[in-house]
Every structure is written in C-alpha cells, then in structure tokens.
Amino acid sequence: MLPNPAKLEGVIDAMAVAEVKGRSLWADARTRFMRNKAAVVSLVLLALVAAFALFGGFFAAWERDFVDFSLTGRNAHMGVPSIETGHFFGTDNNGRDLYARVVQGTGISLMVGIVGALVAVVVGTLYGATAGYFGGRLDGVMMRVVDVLMSIPFMFVLILMLVIFGRSILMLFLGIGLISWLDMARIARGQTLSIKNKEFVEVAVATGVHPIKIILRHIVPNLLGIVIVYATLLVPNMIIFESFISFLGLGVQEPNTSLGALINEGAGTMQYGTLWQIAFPLFFFVVTIFAFFFVGDGLRDALDPKDR
Amino acid sequence: MSTILSVKDLSVTFDVHKQGAWPWTPAQRLHAVSQMSFHIKAGECLGVVGESGSGKSTLARAIVGTVPSSGGQILFEGADLARMDTRQRRVHRRDVQMIFQDPLAALNPRMTVGDIIAEPLVTHEPKTPRVEVKRRVAELMERVGLLPNLINRYPHEFSGGQCQRIGIARALILKPKLIICDEPVSALDVSVQAQVVNLLMELQRDMGLSMIFIAHDLSVVKHISDRIIVMYLGRQMETASAEKLTTAPEHPYTQALISSVPIPDPKLEKARIRPILEGELPSPLAPPSGCVFRTRCPKAQASCAGERPKMIDLGENHFVGCPFHAPAKVIMTA
Numbered sequence: 001m002l003p004n005p006a007k008l009e010g011v012i013d014a015m016a017v018a019e020v021k022g023r024s025l026w027a028d029a030r031t032r033f034m035r036n037k038a039a040v041v042s043l044v045l046l047a048l049v050a051a052f053a054l055f056g057g058f059f060a061a062w063e064r065d066f067v068d069f070s071l072t073g074r075n076a077h078m079g080v081p082s083i084e085t086g087h088f089f090g091t092d093n094n095g096r097d098l099y100a101r102v103v104q105g106t107g108i109s110l111m112v113g114i115v116g117a118l119v120a121v122v123v124g125t126l127y128g129a130t131a132g133y134f135g136g137r138l139d140g141v142m143m144r145v146v147d148v149l150m151s152i153p154f155m156f157v158l159i160l161m162l163v164i165f166g167r168s169i170l171m172l173f174l175g176i177g178l179i180s181w182l183d184m185a186r187i188a189r190g191q192t193l194s195i196k197n198k199e200f201v202e203v204a205v206a207t208g209v210h211p212i213k214i215i216l217r218h219i220v221p222n223l224l225g226i227v228i229v230y231a232t233l234l235v236p237n238m239i240i241f242e243s244f245i246s247f248l249g250l251g252v253q254e255p256n257t258s259l260g261a262l263i264n265e266g267a268g269t270m271q272y273g274t275l276w277q278i279a280f281p282l283f284f285f286v287v288t289i290f291a292f293f294f295v296g297d298g299l300r301d302a303l304d305p306k307d308r
Numbered sequence: 309m310s311t312i313l314s315v316k317d318l319s320v321t322f323d324v325h326k327q328g329a330w331p332w333t334p335a336q337r338l339h340a341v342s343q344m345s346f347h348i349k350a351g352e353c354l355g356v357v358g359e360s361g362s363g364k365s366t367l368a369r370a371i372v373g374t375v376p377s378s379g380g381q382i383l384f385e386g387a388d389l390a391r392m393d394t395r396q397r398r399v400h401r402r403d404v405q406m407i408f409q410d411p412l413a414a415l416n417p418r419m420t421v422g423d424i425i426a427e428p429l430v431t432h433e434p435k436t437p438r439v440e441v442k443r444r445v446a447e448l449m450e451r452v453g454l455l456p457n458l459i460n461r462y463p464h465e466f467s468g469g470q471c472q473r474i475g476i477a478r479a480l481i482l483k484p485k486l487i488i489c490d491e492p493v494s495a496l497d498v499s500v501q502a503q504v505v506n507l508l509m510e511l512q513r514d515m516g517l518s519m520i521f522i523a524h525d526l527s528v529v530k531h532i533s534d535r536i537i538v539m540y541l542g543r544q545m546e547t548a549s550a551e552k553l554t555t556a557p558e559h560p561y562t563q564a565l566i567s568s569v570p571i572p573d574p575k576l577e578k579a580r581i582r583p584i585l586e587g588e589l590p591s592p593l594a595p596p597s598g599c600v601f602r603t604r605c606p607k608a609q610a611s612c613a614g615e616r617p618k619m620i621d622l623g624e625n626h627f628v629g630c631p632f633h634a635p636a637k638v639i640m641t642a
Contacts, residue, residue, distance in 0.1 A: 019457045022421070023465065024418070025462065205374050207431055
C-alpha cells in the first residue's frame with residue numbers, strides 16, 4: 001500500500017518543525033556516572049558533608065569560640081558527647097564545643113581543597129593548552145618554567161613562607177594555589193598535543209578561526225574530561241596537604257581551625273580518654289576523602305568509557 | 309573562463325629532526341611537494357591522483373594554508389596567498405574551504421551539528437543575527453541532504469556518510485569560490501561514496517564552484533574531474549583532461565597507475581597487459597636525482613639520472629614530465 005501523500009506531507013512537516021534534542025557526550029557521561037552506585041552514594045555523602053559545613057552552624061547550641069571554664073580539667077567525664085548538654089560532639093580540651101569546631105574545620109578543609117582544584121583547573125588547563133597548542137619555542141619556555149617550579153621543594157618553601165609572612169589562611173591558599181596547577185599544566189599540555197593534530201582543529205585553522213578561540217572552543221572542551229577527573233582527585237590531596245601543614249601547627253591558626261588541626265589536637269589528648277576529640281574530625285576527614293576518590297573514579301569511568 | 313587559482317613552482321619542505329638528536333644537529337629536509345605548477349579555472353574540477361605518500365594532501369594543505377609553503381606562488385584571483393601575513397590570509401580563507409578524509413574526525417565531538425556548520429559563518433561574519441545563522445544552517449542542511457531538525461545533534465550520532473555531508477555543509481556556508489576535497493570518499497562505503505560524489509558534482513554545478521578533488525581511486529577521480537594531475541613523490545608526472553589521461557596516457561607512471569585499476573570483467577581483466585611496478589616509493593628525504601620515478605620506471609635510461617625532466621606540452625592542455633613519453637593502449641572501463 002502506498003502511503004497517502006497528503007498525510008505524508010504532514011509527517012514531513014512535523015519532522016521538520018520538531019527539532020531533535022541531541023545527546024551530547026556530557027549527557028552520555030552523566031548517565032554512565034549515574035549507573036555507578038558507589039560514585040553516586042559518594043556524591044550524596046559529599047553533598048551531605050558540604051551541607052554540614054554550610055548549615056551545620058545553625059544547629060550548634062554553643063558558640064565555637066566560647067570557652068566553658070567550668071569544664072576545664074574535667075573534660076573526660078563532663079565533656080562527653082551528649083544531646084542534653086548541647087555539646088553533640090563533646091568538648092575539646094579548653095571546654096569549647098567540638099560540634100561547632102568540626103563544622104568550621106570541615107568548611108575550611110573543603111575550601112582549601114576546592115580553591116586548590118579551581119586554581120589548578122583554570123590556570124593549569126589554560127597554561128597547558130596554550131603551551132601545547134602553540135608548540136615550538138613558546139612551549140619549550142613555558143614547560144621549562146613548570147619544570148623549574150616543580151623542582152623546588154614546595155613543602156619547605158611553604159613552611160618558610162608561613163614562618164616569614166605569618167601564618168594565615170590566605171598564605172596557605174597562596175601556597176597551595178602555587179603548586180596545584182603544575183601537574184595539571186603538564187597533563188593539559190600532553191592532551192593538547194594529541195588534540196591539536198585532529199582534523200577538526202585543522203578545519204578551524206583553515207577556516208580562519210582565531211587561535212585563542214580555537215583553544216577555548218575546540219581544545220579546552222575536549223580536554224575537560226581528563227581535567228575534571230584529575231581535579232576531583234586533586235581535592236583530597238589538597239585537603240591532606242593542608243591537614244599535614246596544620247598538623248605541624250603551621251596552617252590555620254586559633255581560634256580558626258581545620259580538620260587537620262582538630263585531628264592534631266585530638267591525637268594529643270587521646271590518652272586522657274577523650275576519644276571523641278579525634279573520632280569526629282577524623283570521621284569527617286575520612287568520609288570526605290573517600291567520597292572524593294570514589295567520585296573521581298566514577299567520573300573517570302564515565303568520561304572516557306574506552307579507558308577501562 | 310577565468311583562472312581562479314594558479315600555482316607556480318610550489319614547493320613544501322619539512323624539517324625533520326632525528327629522534328634523540330642534539331638540538332643543534334641540522335635537520336633533514338623532506339621534500340613533500342616540489343615545484344608544482346598548475347591552474348584551475350572557475351567552475352572547473354581538477355583531480356589529483358597518486359599513491360600514498362606522493363604529497364597530495366600536503367599540496368592541499370599548502371593551498372589552504374595549514375602548512376607553510378617554502379617556495380613558489382599560490383595566486384588566488386591574482387593575490388599571492390603564500391606571501392600574505394596571518395591577518396590578510398585569515399580574510400582570504402573564506403574563499404577557499406576544505407573537506408577532509410575522515411568525516412568524523414573532522415567534526416568537534418563536543419559541538420552540535422548546527423554550531424559546527426555555523427562556525428565559518430560566525431567567524432567571518434560575526435554580526436549575523438542568530439536567527440539568520442540558524443536559517444542559513446537549516447537551509448544548507450537540507451541542501452546537502454540532512455534533515456534540518458537534526459541541528460542540535462552531535463557528530464557521534466551520525467553515520468559516516470552523514471558526517472561527510474555535515475563537512476560539506478560547513479565548507480559551503482560561506483559560499484566559497486574554491487573547495488579542496490582531500491580524499492572525501494575514501495573512508496566511506498562504496499554505495500555511500502557514489503551518493504557523496506554525486507552530491508559534490510551537483511553542488512559544484514549549481515553553485516559554480518571550482519574544486520580540487522584529491523583521491524587515490526582513479527575511477528572516482530575520472531568520474532568527477534575535468535582535468536587530472538598525476539603526482540609521484542611530490543612532483544607532477546602528467547596532466548591532461550580526464551578523458552585523455554584515462555584513455556591515452558603518455559607517462560609510464562600514469563600507464564602503470566591506470567592499468568592497476570581493476571576492471572569488473574574477468575575476461576578483459578585476464579587479457580590485459582600491464583606494466584608492473586617493482587620496488588617501493590623512494591624516501592622523500594633522499595629523492596633520486598633527475599627524474600624521481602626512474603628507480604621504478606620500465607623505460608628508465610642512464611640520462612634519466614641527470615637533469616630533472618621538464619614538462620612537455622603535447623597540446624590540448626596535456627603536459628607530460630617524461631622525455632621518453634609514448635602513448636600506450638590501456639583499458640579502463642570503470
């Protein structure tokens with residue numbers, strides 16, 4: 001049977017009118033990510049930790065810098081975590097509410113990780129993509145700069161900086177920002193070298209697209225998969241790094257605190273029977289880092305499905 | 309008909325650095341294209357054939373300007389593209405567009421089809437309103453045989469033939485004067501090849517385009533081209549009209565090339581006498597002296613090693629680069 005031409009015309013019209021929504025590679029990656037249970041659970045956990053850091057302060061019964069002198073010296077049996085006293089996570093050695101302090105510590109630790117990763121993504125990607133795309137002498141000079149910066153023992157320099165310029169969160173951010181982008185620049189450059197020889201980049205060059213636009217429109221979006229994966233794995237590294245600095249007593253200063261500083265304090269008082277002082281910060285620390293690793297793993301599987 | 313592109317003595321050389329050599333070790337020179345001269349008239353289709361590594365793609369890239377030329381002139385409507393600075397050249401790029409071999413690799417996987425096709429337009433006419441851009445993209449998609457409602461799809465959702473149509477649409481959106489097709493069909497199925505070749509011919513006729521069609525498949529080139537250039541190791545061997553070249557080739561290399569095209573008729577195929585080429589393509593890092601083809605040429609003589617052979621004019625736009633040229637009967641029915 002032949003289709004009715006009058007009806008067929010309507011079908012063709014309808015097809016022409018209704019634009020089909022395409023499935024981008026990002027959308028594909030999202031479905032793949034959503035199928036990975038561990039990664040999704042970790043993402044939810046991360047969201048909860050972030051919510052705890054942002055809004056946990058509203059539920060605190062005590063100010064985080066209020067020192068309850070009545071508890072001094074009797075911390076082991078008076079400062080026990082309890083809902084009645086309002087010290088949900090107990091108190092620390094000085095009689096301060098540990099809940100409020102863990103909220104702040106989580107916030108600062110997350111911020112350190114995210115700032116480090118952001119600097120890495122923005123600076124590292126653009127730096128690496130530029131070096132890789134233009135190649136030749138510019139590439140040589142730019143990558144040698146990275147090599148030189150990488151060969152400086154940064155922990156040492158950062159400790160010196162914190163000692164000379166005073167210990168502040170700003171200085172810590174600066175130090176972390178300075179090192180975090182180096183590896184990213186190398187990764188981005190390596191990827192760019194393979195992308196810039198693809199034909200679609202050549203088409204863009206032949207069409208007369210400006211080099212900066214080629215980098216932003218053709219190179220960077222194709223780099224982003226790897227960059228995102230690396231960035232999520234970088235966040236926990238930065239948190240650990242900051243914790244180490246704080247553990248040494250050089251990072252965040254009182255009355256502010258971070259998870260590393262809290263763990264340090266908790267570790268020092270473990271033998272007095274106040275285990276909650278180390279347990280709560282450590283719990284948030286471990287959960288955050290584990291979750292980041294799982295999310296990073298899930299993202300890697302989702303973003304380059306060939307690479308399994 | 310006016311000449312739109314004329315290439316004079318074009319050479320392209322690459323500096324090849326040995327792996328692991330010191331930075332100050334002098335680089336070896338690779339002669340990818342050497343002293344090519346030809347011209348294209350408006351509305352004409354020029355075929356370029358040659359085996360792999362003969363410099364066909366480098367020639368195309370030198371004309372488009374993604375590879376710098378090291379000598380000679382590329383006169384496009386009288387202006388020398390090779391001498392222009394980057395900025396002037398960028399303006400001229402809108403008139404010369406290119407279609408690539410691997411249809412999927414030539415499309416950015418992160419961009420929608422609409423954005424891909426619109427890119428040349430947005431680059432050269434940034435003030436075009438969005439509605440207008442979209443209208444022109446849709447119009448062109450229809451013209452190359454794609455449903456315009458697929459405008460928001462991504463390249464990986466299309467087949468090879470459709471991807472090549474997207475590439476063609478992108479090349480046409482600025483209404484260029486010259487299109488360079490670098491093996492546009494060799495990555496496609498035979499049935500799809502025919503569709504794409506016919507589409508190209510149709511577009512060429514309707515829009516009055518000039519075209520350079522590069523391929524290693526002689527039967528496709530013969531079908532689409534008015535004139536054909538035969539290349540070997542970066543040099544021109546013979547140039548003639550498609551008819552002449554495929555029925556009465558004069559250069560020994562062309563004769564060998566044409567007789568290697570299989571004929572879909574077992575009897576004819578068996579009865580065929582074919583000069584068989586021995587050996588491999590010599591390295592372009594150290595091409596043979598004199599005539600580059602002499603190492604594999606059945607007619608080679610001692611004098612071939614001396615001077616580089618000049619192009620001999622046989623009339624009717626037929627040029628051959630061999631002093632011992634002689635017509636030979638070759639059969640090519642495809």
